[in-house]
Amino acid sequence: MAKNLRAADAAQLDLDGTGMRVAVVCGRFNDLITNRLLAGTEAGLQSLGVADDDVTVAWVPGAFELPMTAKAFADTGRFDAVIALGCVIRGETAHFDYVAGECAAGIMRAQLETGLPIVFGVLTTENLDQALARSGGDEDKGRESAEVAVEMVGLLRAIRA
Ligand code: INI
Numbered sequence: 001m002a003k004n005l006r007a008a009d010a011a012q013l014d015l016d017g018t019g020m021r022v023a024v025v026c027g028r029f030n031d032l033i034t035n036r037l038l039a040g041t042e043a044g045l046q047s048l049g050v051a052d053d054d055v056t057v058a059w060v061p062g063a064f065e066l067p068m069t070a071k072a073f074a075d076t077g078r079f080d081a082v083i084a085l086g087c088v089i090r091g092e093t094a095h096f097d098y099v100a101g102e103c104a105a106g107i108m109r110a111q112l113e114t115g116l117p118i119v120f121g122v123l124t125t126e127n128l129d130q131a132l133a134r135s136g137g138d139e140d141k142g143r144e145s146a147e148v149a150v151e152m153v154g155l156l157r158a159i160r161a
Helices: 031-047 063-076 096-114 128-133 141-160
Strands: 022-027 055-060 081-089 118-125
Touching: 022 031, 022 063, 031 055, 031 081, 031 118, 031 128, 031 141, 055 063, 063 081, 063 096, 063 118, 081 096, 081 128, 081 141, 096 118, 118 128, 118 141
Parallel strands: 022 055, 022 081, 081 118
Antiparallel strands: none
16 A cells, blocks of 8 residues: 555645745846735745744845745755745746746756755746736735645655654
């Protein structure tokens, strides 16, 4: 009989963030959207039991700065997870692929190097309408990021125990 560390059905996950310390790095570029993402993340963390005092928020210029800042937080050893929030809109930049691609690659590298979950809460969209829809419209990438952080901290603890 296989031993399951986590439910296959996300709805059955009993997420508990009590006592978890979370750093949130938020890109200022497209701050109409990133403020909405941050609101979703903060509400999500609170609803999962993460204390307000255990959440640290830092703003950076844009998505390109997220990986280095997330890694700096992870390297302190003072956090259980880092959430990186940003918004890159294709129509508004000729270097969409560089900013979005390097951000994603940098975050992946930082989490593999540090062993700490770093959540990719970065919207990469074609236009502003899509970004609005995914930041508290039809979907809420901010709240989703809070859930991913708490889930991954719990799973990694179970694996490493
Ligand atoms: N940063 C973003 O977060 N989103 C964008 O859409 C964006 N555009 O359009 O260029 C963007 N650029 C800034 C970039 O993240 C860096 O802050 C800048 O290049 C300085 O390193």
